[in-house]
Amino acid sequence: QEELNALVWCDHTDPALIEPFEQAHNVKVNLREYEGTGAALALLDQSRPGDWDVLVIDGIDVFRAVEAGILAPLDGVSTEDFFPEVVMAENNSVDGVMYAVTEKFGYNTISYNADKVDPADMESLATAWSDKYQGRISIYDYYLPVMGLAAIAGGIPTAEIGADDMEAIGGTLSAMRGNAASVAGVVAAQTALATGEVDIVVGGGEWLTAVLAGDQPNLTWTIPAEGAVRWAQSIGVVAGTEKPDLAKEFVKYIVSPEGQARLATSSCFWGMPANAKAGEFLTDEQKAVLRWDNQPDYLARTQLYPAPDADLDVEMQDLWLETLQQ
């Protein structure tokens, strides 16, 4: 039996997603989750060619992977049925060559408990993390989206964040941190929300609250007036793979409507499928949770993750850790 090695985010580990592919192609898909592009690049750097076949990566980091020679050109994967805003050809290609395709997207914005806070306050970033909610805020523990939100709150487009903006962003972060009770990972943030530990999660979104919605419908999320950060993950074939065809088949499966529907509602976290045709395989409830119908509006008002170059990235991480540890 052939094996396919994929370096992925946790949503790909759902058997409901993988097993149909395994059966169809009689292969075993080995999955390794990772956190943070840096770790994935380091892992791939240290591997021998052929160790890995498929890579799921943050959309904004595709170019870094290409620079590092990690992704192979990807052709023949159709993006026709995709939401146009998330095809993001400029992100997924370098020098006109396509290396990856978007597979899933969603938002880092404000999640909150509608019973405990004034929903009107949540419609503005400035009021969402204001002193009014001191001690009732949790910040999602990933620097890029949160700093993106801070930038958006300060009127800086995420795509244009530069070293000069660090001070402004730092100031906003600091204020946010001052009002926050914790800086939390997924479960900690969910626990905090579910148990009333906090009422607002900055950086949250559908991926955070969807699983809680069934039991606590008062937990919801919104995209404030200033906008929010949009995340998108891409999938591509790793350079040097010994099974380029199988790898491409896998990519194709993931971006197919069925694959997309399964990925969107994967057990680890939910998110919008890049392929609009996936809607045919989703139930109405699922669509409601994903807010399928609001997507045109959301897509228009949100900005992609900041995509810092290596130096700026280090600076941003330092600033982030500095703020945590203050």
Next chain:
Amino acid sequence: MSRDTARGWGFVAPALLWTLAFFVVPFVVMGAMSLATLERREVVWGLSLANYAELAEKAYLWRAVLVSLEITLTVTVVSVVLAYPLAWIIAFRVPKRWQRLALLLAILPFWTSYVVRSYAWLLVLAREGVVNQTLMNIGLIAEPITLANTRFATITGFVHFFVMLLTLTIYANLVQLSPNYRRAAMDLGANAFQTFRHVILPLTLPGIVTGAFLTFVLCIGDYVTPQILGGNTELTVPQVIMVQLGRRADFPLAAALAIVLMGIVTMAYLACARWLRLDRI
């Protein structure tokens, strides 16, 4: 070399080689790595102190060292102070035939998965968790207080684990003492406290110090508990190391942090080497 010695080497060699290959060599490589630098995601070997300089420079790095030290020392002291009376009571107050059971009960939770145990504390300490509910029910507090996602939570999680561990070691130390020491002291007019202070404590000191040292080592190097319970509002050294690995794959800086951690443990070792009995656990 005599034949006996040659045979002896034969027996020791596998363990020794294993330790050399998978402990000493990695350790040395890590030391070397801490002197390398990261340039454009490539490790450049060399003899640079840049990582250590960065450590001294960046507040979040050196503060992590302080945070780790504070938490670890607190945990060690609190655990010993809580575990000693427990071990004492089990050894000297609980009737002989119930002692095994009491001890077994005291360490059974040890067998829940460590990761899950930390998570369980998160549930217990939550705003609507058991602790807050109880405190409110008995009227000690009016409003729930924030316990989860704090240093207090981290320390609680640690103390829970190490109290179990230390109770076991201290109990073992107490019962292996001849009961005649206690009898002799009392017979010569010492009261219970004096017996403890002048006789039992000094006699169990090596055991306590050994247990405390192991607590120190395990606690200062642990990533899971502060990550789950600490709320990320302050980072310990292992957390910072994992950030260096996970987000930016900065192995040299992570190695330098590890070396610093090792330095702290070594100092702790030297501080209590006089009483340590590591080869008799």
Next chain:
Amino acid sequence: MTAPVTLRGLNHWFGPFHALQDIELSIEAGEYVTLLGPSGCGKTTLLSVLGGFIEPTEGRVEIGGRDMTRVAPAKRPTTTMFQDYALFPHMTLRDNVGFGLRMAGMGRGERHRRAESFLDLVGLADAAGKRPHELSGGQRQRVALARALAVEPDVLLLDEPLGALDLKLRRAMQDELKAIQRKVGTTFVHVTHDQEEAMAIADRIVVMNAGRIEDHGPPARIYREPATLFAADFMGEMNHIPARGTGTATETPFGLLARAVQGRAVACIRPEALGTTEAALCIGAAIVRDAAFFGTHVRAHLVPEKAPDLTLTAHLPPASLPAPGESLTLWADPDAFRVYALED
């Protein structure tokens, strides 16, 4: 500095196990008493009752005329010397010996002076600064003694104090222990299972068995006229000769003894009471099975012709070693026999 001890109607149970049974005993002030008995007979239990480590289920302990049954060890005028000595390994000898004084609140200088004088008493004045692990077994034993004596107890309780020493050292320490007791005048209650030690040292021996006192009295009396067969055996080697009581006398294979018992009985005689010099009772010819030189005597096993199933042990004069197979004529003094009736 010394006090009498009276035990009345003591009974103690460990769960269902009756460890001490109807113990009645009076010990005079300044007396040296040994509790002698086999392992598990309750010696340590009795001593623990005296020292206050065990509260007896029934009965009364009086020390110096006052009821002490429920008084804690620390409050009693007794001190115990433990079999393993229980010296505090982390303290110098001086601090070990001074421990009781320190607990009594005595100041440092005075305490050290006193501790050293007690170390002097046991011949260890030079070693005051050493720690127990630097000492030999005999020296540790002395420190334990000094520590126990330093608090000037009325009664000193010693649980197999010489048990850990080798035979030679043990015999030497016996003399020393006795000499020190003479000097300080304290009542000593000394547990042992070695009857030679008990005889060498005690003013009075209390023979225990299975939780009861079988016999008590001065060593010579217990050796020569033990009250029970158990005591007879425990006090030294004894030849057992099956006998039969006629009500007015006792029949043995070697003739009639003037002892009034009835039914199955056993006549006992010690090896040294059998001899080759003529005496009132003739045991008759006996064949030497083996013989060994023991310095002061030759110990021989002999099979008497009158009772070929029996093997007698006799102590013969050390001058000549009889060869195995040799035939000797044995004699004994009829008064040297003790006869015990056996229950059927």
Next chain:
Amino acid sequence: MTAPVTLRGLNHWFGPFHALQDIELSIEAGEYVTLLGPSGCGKTTLLSVLGGFIEPTEGRVEIGGRDMTRVAPAKRPTTTMFQDYALFPHMTLRDNVGFGLRMAGMGRGERHRRAESFLDLVGLADAAGKRPHELSGGQRQRVALARALAVEPDVLLLDEPLGALDLKLRRAMQDELKAIQRKVGTTFVHVTHDQEEAMAIADRIVVMNAGRIEDHGPPARIYREPATLFAADFMGEMNHIPARGTGTATETPFGLLARAVQGRAVACIRPEALGTTEAALCIGAAIVRDAAFFGTHVRAHLVPEKAPDLTLTAHLPPASLPAPGESLTLWADPDAFRVYALED
């Protein structure tokens, strides 16, 4: 089944420590020899050299006439019985005793039969299926003996085989050990530091001290005419009387002895050789310091008037216990004295 042993010019060093010094010894086939000496004198070391556990630095070990100095323990016709018996706790007695036979490749059935016959020899035939922890000390000792004998060694080496037993049992086992040796005829070399045991059991005693052989010979000879002062002391209690050699005779506080030594000397006499019945030499009046009844005798410490610095120990007849302070007149046979010159 039995063989003579010869040791020639044995020397052994542990690093700088000279543990065995110029050992020369011949043991006849079937002889029962004990090595007697204080702790640390090298008894175990010598036995280990015999058993092959230690290769001596110098010298030669011959067993049955063949050089065995460098032969491994397993290949020697010797077996060792260890002080703690070293029984295998996880095996039944049958398997313990059969272990050597199993190593020799003997089949299961035959092995069990043989093992059981040896258990029978030591009186434990019924217990073949038990494990060592179910046995008493004396029974374990027998199993160890059976195990050692089962491989039918020419020489059996016993390292303090009775050391772990209490006194009573020890004396009983001595007889048994000797009886078994008689039966199997194997050469026994038995280490002990108990001189009574050595006397009770040995055909020949080898007295060792600090790595040397001080004396060797039959028990009675060594007891009565020990070659050295050390041997004299070790074989039993001894009174030491300071003396002075005139070259032709020896001056003591109690008169002249016909022993030709020169310079500072010591005259020795055993306690049982001092008595109150008239003899050739009058020690004179002596004050009783203390006296204790020992069953077969009364042991008294006395201070002679002619030498008030001295304390003499005497064994007196058990009939009467002299009171402390009483004055007795002591006598001795001058031939009972041994005189040893002292180096200055």
Next chain:
Amino acid sequence: MRALPWAYLIAAFVFIYLPVGALVLFSFQAGGLPVPPFEGPSLRWYAEITGDRDLMEALGNSLLVALGSSFVAVVLGFLAAYGLARHVLPGSALIRGLLIAPLTVSYLIVGLGLLIVLTRTGVGLSLVTAGIGHVVINLPLAFAIIYASMGAQQQNAERAARDLGAGEAQVIWLVTVPMLAPAIAAAFFLSVTLSWDEFIIAFLLTRFDVTLPVEIWSLLRSGLSPRLNAIGSLVFLVSVTVVLILEILIFRRKS
């Protein structure tokens, strides 16, 4: 005053059982969140986890790594202890120190060092590498426990066996190992426990096949759910059963 120790004992047990109690209770939660209020008993989460392929695979992997690494650690530890206790080796104190040394080093450092070396020598990460890491941390314990129990009693039994004609291998197999069985079992048991529960080394040194703690960690990052309670409780109940069985067996044997 007399009641004080008992009050302390009870308080201590409450503290010790607080998280376990909460964990087990909410594993039976009928609702979707393991937080109060408790909505009534249900076994749905147990059904869910036992049906979860990854989780069950991880459980198997954990067992494999724990047993395998403990076996290696105990064998190596035993051999080293035997060699040091029964043969004269120059510098034996140093060797002992070296063998014990990993005990004084945090798991994270052991894992990080191995990660650096393994990835740089091109040895792929797998359950085997995690097992290697676990041997590193368990070897000192196994060695220390077995070495400490190698007393004079065994030594004499070994000499006796040799004297009766056994070769070294026979001595070890027929005498030393059976006599040290309690210590060896204790070392093995402790080693299994530690390996079974170890997270950071397994996290750093595995790739596709992960151990249970690592799988639980992933679960923990993927959302709040009583599944976590259920898997934790299941591990607890199974371990407790094993511990109790062992305890009873050993206890029975002793008495």
